[in-house]
Amino acid sequence: MAQNKVVGPEIERLIQLLARLPGLGPRSARRAALQLIKKKEQLLVPLAEAMGVAVAKVGVCDTCGTVDTTNPCAICADPKRDRSVLVVVEDVADLWALERAAAINAPYHVLGGTLSPLDGVGPEDLNIESLVERCRSGEVAEVILAINATVEGQTTAHYIMDRLTGLDVNVTRLAHGVPVGGELDYLDEGTLAQALKARTRV
Amino acid sequence: MAQNKVVGPEIERLIQLLARLPGLGPRSARRAALQLIKKKEQLLVPLAEAMGVAVAKVGVCDTCGTVDTTNPCAICADPKRDRSVLVVVEDVADLWALERAAAINAPYHVLGGTLSPLDGVGPEDLNIESLVERCRSGEVAEVILAINATVEGQTTAHYIMDRLTGLDVNVTRLAHGVPVGGELDYLDEGTLAQALKARTRV
Numbered sequence: 001m002a003q004n005k006v007v008g009p010e011i012e013r014l015i016q017l018l019a020r021l022p023g024l025g026p027r028s029a030r031r032a033a034l035q036l037i038k039k040k041e042q043l044l045v046p047l048a049e050a051m052g053v054a055v056a057k058v059g060v061c062d063t064c065g066t067v068d069t070t071n072p073c074a075i076c077a078d079p080k081r082d083r084s085v086l087v088v089v090e091d092v093a094d095l096w097a098l099e100r101a102a103a104i105n106a107p108y109h110v111l112g113g114t115l116s117p118l119d120g121v122g123p124e125d126l127n128i129e130s131l132v133e134r135c136r137s138g139e140v141a142e143v144i145l146a147i148n149a150t151v152e153g154q155t156t157a158h159y160i161m162d163r164l165t166g167l168d169v170n171v172t173r174l175a176h177g178v179p180v181g182g183e184l185d186y187l188d189e190g191t192l193a194q195a196l197k198a199r200t201r202v
Numbered sequence: 203m204a205q206n207k208v209v210g211p212e213i214e215r216l217i218q219l220l221a222r223l224p225g226l227g228p229r230s231a232r233r234a235a236l237q238l239i240k241k242k243e244q245l246l247v248p249l250a251e252a253m254g255v256a257v258a259k260v261g262v263c264d265t266c267g268t269v270d271t272t273n274p275c276a277i278c279a280d281p282k283r284d285r286s287v288l289v290v291v292e293d294v295a296d297l298w299a300l301e302r303a304a305a306i307n308a309p310y311h312v313l314g315g316t317l318s319p320l321d322g323v324g325p326e327d328l329n330i331e332s333l334v335e336r337c338r339s340g341e342v343a344e345v346i347l348a349i350n351a352t353v354e355g356q357t358t359a360h361y362i363m364d365r366l367t368g369l370d371v372n373v374t375r376l377a378h379g380v381p382v383g384g385e386l387d388y389l390d391e392g393t394l395a396q397a398l399k400a401r402t403r404v
């Protein structure tokens with residue numbers, strides 16, 4: 001590739017790594033790299049530092065499975081959260097989306113994906129055992145399944161309901177404000193808030 | 203903003219810096235940050251390192267004005283380039299686009315922008331004086347103005363032609379394969395190659 005000859009391998013590597021970010025293709029990665037280099041002091045230096053800090057400090061919360069710079073995470077450590085409720089999400093992105101909606105003030109449980117037998121994802125690959133454990137503690141009265149309205153999401157929700165049978169918890173799901181087949185992370189905050197408010201018992 | 207409460211300020215800062223990259227908005231910046239954190243060893247660590255290297259090594263070539271990890275840059279230092287030709291571009295992105303087209307094997311001169319009196323950009327804000335100097339050396343027989351077909355680009359081209367009057371250089375421009383009003387960096391490589399091949403004398 002001609003590109004290798006005209007910029008040093010260090011810049012080429014920067015472009016290739018940027019191209020692996022979601023939302024950036026090869027062309028926009030080149031533009032991003034150039035922007036970074038041109039705005040070295042205002043953008044490249046702070047971003048390199050921020051990434052270094054993230055490398056050093058970011059990890060997974062042992063309690064809920066989200067990512068944060070502390071363990072337990074800021075949410076799990078927050079004494080003002082209503083611990084009688086537990087919001088189950090597929091992914092950290094969904095947790096962030098719900099927090100942006102600011103519609104509920106409870107802790108979360110991040111599954112880390114959905115059941116997908118075809119892709120070889122079974123219950124043991126998700127944070128389901130630890131969810132059952134949290135529900136056994138007696139502190140949790142309601143588990144809200146804030147799971148995508150996709151086939152895999154609903155399969156996972158059914159599996160979780162089965163696993164929680166016999167425990168003293170009410171299992172609810174988001175109201176049908178969530179478009180069928182849609183993903184939480186793309187919804188506007190008002191829709192998310194409504195769906196939470198109108199949640200139904202299953 | 204609710205976001206500040208749920209992720210540590212370090213992650214929030216990473217998201218905000220990523221959102222300043224071209225091609226990434228606030229939402230895709232969050233997704234990019236999450237992807238980086240999830241793929242810490244495969245993506246975040248190498249990208250943080252690549253940025254650190256860029257911070258330490260990348261600079262502007264004193265000869266042509268492009269960015270590279272060496273000074274003079276790899277192109278200016280390349281003994282196989284035809285130094286009787288000099289390709290003048292507005293921006294490093296245009297230089298990269300021409301190199302990807304692999305249509306010419308000559309050194310470049312990066313202006314660093316276009317004349318724009320309304321924005322207060324005059325000849326002294328661009329690398330025009332150093333271009334005239336390079337043309338005075340006697341080594342350059344042809345100056346190819348590979349400048350965007352925009353109003354500002356053409357104004358800049360005319361100004362450069364005036365400044366090179368009386369020097370023993372032929373000034374050419376790219377053929378009209380370049381769409382009027384279009385920008386070089388968005389053209390496909392075949393069009394760029396054709397435009398270079400059919401360049402005309404001005």
Ligand SMILES: [Zn+2]
Nearest residue numbers: 061064073076
């Ligand atoms: Zn947590």
Ligand SMILES: [Zn+2]
Nearest residue numbers: 263266275278
């Ligand atoms: Zn150079």
